[in-house]
Amino acid sequence: DIHPDTRNGLHPVTLLNRNNLTLLDTGTSAEQFLQQKISNNIAQGHQDAFYVADLGDIKQKHWRFMKELPRVKPFYAVKCNSTNEVLQMLATLGTGFDCASMGEIDMVLRMGVPAADIVYANPCKQVSHIKYAAAHGVCKMTFDCEAELFKIAAFHPKAEMILRIATDDRDAWCALSSKYGALVEQCEDLLKTAKNLNIQVIGVSFHTGSGCKNTHSFCKAIEDARKVFEIGKKLGYQMRLLDIGGGFSGNSEFRPTFEEFADVIRQSLNQYFPNNKEVEIISEPGRYYVESAFTVALNIITKKEVYEKGADGNSRRKFSYILNDGVYGTFLDFYLVKEKQKLKPLLGKDFATEQELFPSNLWGPTCTNVDKLVNEFYLPELETGDWVIFPNMGAYSISMSTTFNGFPQPKVYFVLSKGDE
Numbered sequence: 107d108i109h110p111d112t113r114n115g116l117h118p119v120t121l122l123n124r125n126n127l128t129l130l131d132t133g134t135s136a137e138q139f140l141q142q143k144i145s146n147n148i149a150q151g152h153q154d155a156f157y158v159a160d161l162g163d164i165k166q167k168h169w170r171f172m173k174e175l176p177r178v179k180p181f182y183a184v185k186c187n188s189t190n191e192v193l194q195m196l197a198t199l200g201t202g203f204d205c206a207s208m209g210e211i212d213m214v215l216r217m218g219v220p221a222a223d224i225v226y227a228n229p230c231k232q233v234s235h236i237k238y239a240a241a242h243g244v245c246k247m248t249f250d251c252e253a254e255l256f257k258i259a260a261f262h263p264k265a266e267m268i269l270r271i272a273t274d275d276r277d278a279w280c281a282l283s284s285k286y287g288a289l290v291e292q293c294e295d296l297l298k299t300a301k302n303l304n305i306q307v308i309g310v311s312f313h314t315g316s317g318c319k320n321t322h323s324f325c326k327a328i329e330d331a332r333k334v335f336e337i338g339k340k341l342g343y344q345m346r347l348l349d350i351g352g353g354f355s356g357n358s359e360f361r362p363t364f365e366e367f368a369d370v371i372r373q374s375l376n377q378y379f380p381n382n383k384e385v386e387i388i389s390e391p392g393r394y395y396v397e398s399a400f401t402v403a404l405n406i407i408t409k410k411e412v413y414e415k416g417a418d419g420n421s422r423r424k425f426s427y428i429l430n431d432g433v434y435g436t437f438l439d440f441y442l443v444k445e446k447q448k449l450k451p452l453l454g455k456d457f458a459t460e461q462e463l464f465p466s467n468l469w470g471p472t473c474t475n476v477d478k479l480v481n482e483f484y485l486p487e488l489e490t491g492d493w494v495i496f497p498n499m500g501a502y503s504i505s506m507s508t509t510f511n512g513f514p515q516p517k518v519y520f521v522l523s524k525g526d527e
């Protein structure tokens with residue numbers, strides 16, 4: 107069942123680094139693999155935190171994207187999770203890549219991805235990075251202000267520029283338009299400046315905010331993009347690319363669902379960009395592809411009992427557990443996006459349903475009080491050495507994590523079902 111998009115008809119596994127990939131027997135799930143790892147760790151006295159990453163999940167997400175948005179080619183946002191195996195899997199599936207810097211472009215080119223499959227989608231670029239893109243034939247890049255145009259005119263005359271417009275992303279987890287994106291009213295002047303500098307402009311991009319919660323943001327942004335297309339055309343530009351950004355969650359509990367976003371996007375595209383031949387449409391999804399593929403398992407390195415007086419004057423039992431990864435590692439995005447902090451840990455061992463529950467704080471391992479993952483979550487009494495599991499940890503986790511206090515990044519075990527090969 108090779109998808110028509112699969113690059114050169116290559117099987118994903120032929121490109122994947124097999125040294126760090128476990129092929130799961132039919133009937134064995136990634137969750138079972140993780141539980142087995144925990145059992146082995148307990149038996150062998152190992153405590154290091156680790157991830158299990160199910161590459162089959164990423165493949166499923168890709169099929170779903172192609173089914174729901176057949177007119178849109180995904181350019182995966184490398185910043186979200188740039189592990190080799192993820193990038194290799196996506197390259198093999200035939201996605202393009204959204205890169206934010208010379209480092210990301212380099213990573214993607216080294217995998218053999220053609221420069222034409224890269225969009226350099228950081229509107230504000232350092233000159234040395236622009237020169238690198240020019241030297242390597244990466245031409246599609248975004249801009250949202252005059253200063254960028256002057257740099258492009260000087261250092262990348264062959265660039266194919268995409269004008270990033272602001273969106274209404276107030277409801278999103280990360281309202282990117284507070285930093286990037288020209289207002290529709292500014293676009294004519296910007297396009298005139300580009301014309302005077304002899305710069306090619308090929309289209310419009312936007313981002314409705316990472317963790318977008320409002321389908322209407324896409325309708326409005328697509329309508330605005332059409333307006334800017336018309337301005338560009340009047341100035342003599344052949345506008346031929348629309349980039350609808352990213353923003354979709356990859357967590358199945360998130361609402362609206364990807365299908366609900368896709369419905370609205372398809373309708374708006376049909377209304378404002380009905381002609382397939384005239385305009386190529388791309389997207390820059392990050393979270394969507396990787397969030398649910400990664401699960402992290404952490405070890406309780408210290409259990410502490412805290413005695414506290416409740417409102418009734420009676421003391422109540424409460425626990426603090428220190429885990430071996432935290433806010434400065436896997437969970438920085440959770441810290442930055444406050445709303446996501448309602449993390450729901452799963453437990454590495456079974457408890458009876460009638461087990462008494464206690465308010466529990468879960469902390470990361472660094473010596474700061476900021477490093478808190480879960481506040482007063484009701485859990486059964488756990489012990490030092492027990493395991494705690496957090497699913498949906500693939501987005502902005504590994505790529506953002508630090509080694510603050512000398513704690514290493516958890517190792518990733520990549521798995522793929524034999525049926526998913």
Ligand code: PLP
Nearest residue numbers: 183316317352353390391392393
């Ligand atoms: N494109 C651009 C320009 C971005 O800044 C981001 C995220 O910050 C993305 C794509 C990916 O967004 P998401 O992970 O929400 O899909």
